Amino acid sequence: MDDRLKMIRVIADYQFGEGAGEVLFPDDVELVISKSTGKVRQVKHKGVRIATLKPDTGLFSLSIEGARRLKEFFGYPKLRVVVMSEVSDFIARGKNVFAKHVVEVDESIRANDEVIIVNEEDELLATGKAKLSAFEMLTFERGVAVEVRQGVRK
Structure with missing residues (x-):
């Protein structure tokens, strides 16, 4: 090798x-x-x-x-930021994830980690860089939680 x-x-x-x-x-x-x-x-x-x-x-x-x-290999919710299904289309088109839309998150995620963004049905929407820790994503009501790099429809 x-x-x-x-x-x-x-x-x-x-x-x-x-x-x-x-x-x-x-x-x-x-x-x-x-x-x-x-x-x-x-x-x-x-x-x-x-x-x-x-x-x-x-x-x-x-x-x-x-x-x-990675999503197929690792079990739910590893590496994932789960957003409300209502915002799926925006995220899939490459828009950033706001903290108020996050419903669940892998608790080991820290700011600057590379993450997988899924909706409540665990459908892949995008990939991006966490701007907040898991705790902050679930606690904050405003601000960008994940800077999306690429959406599935972008």
């Missing part, structure tokens, strides 16, 4: 939980390498982006495909 593949799997296991690396990155993934630094920038599988390795943090931002893989 390529050392780079091992490295990105270890990062994914650290960031999302044990087993995430294998689920996200099968043996036949394509690594997009930066021409200037020689480091992994994106990971694709069969031409579809799964995740991007952010140079500032050394962690991944997920695509919808990456979020789908």
Whole structure:
């Protein structure tokens, strides 16, 4: 196995939980390498982006495909921010999640974590970056809880 593949799997296991690396990155993934630094920038599988390795943090931002893989692998509510079903369409189109719309959340989520946004039926809506901790998302009545990166309909 390529050392780079091992490295990105270890990062994914650290960031999302044990087993995430294998689920996200099968043996036949394509690594997009930066021409200037020689480091992994994106990971694709069969031409579809799964995740991007952010140079500032050394962690991944997920695509919808990456979020789908993790959602299927990890049981409810791991990595999830659950929003009211009435706002599903807005979130799926890439709009940010406000604290007042959050009904449930994985209690281990901290601010700046990469999260999966689902509705009350556990349907994947989007992926994004938490701006608040799990406790704050459920307590606050105003403000952005999750900055959405990509919605399923965006």
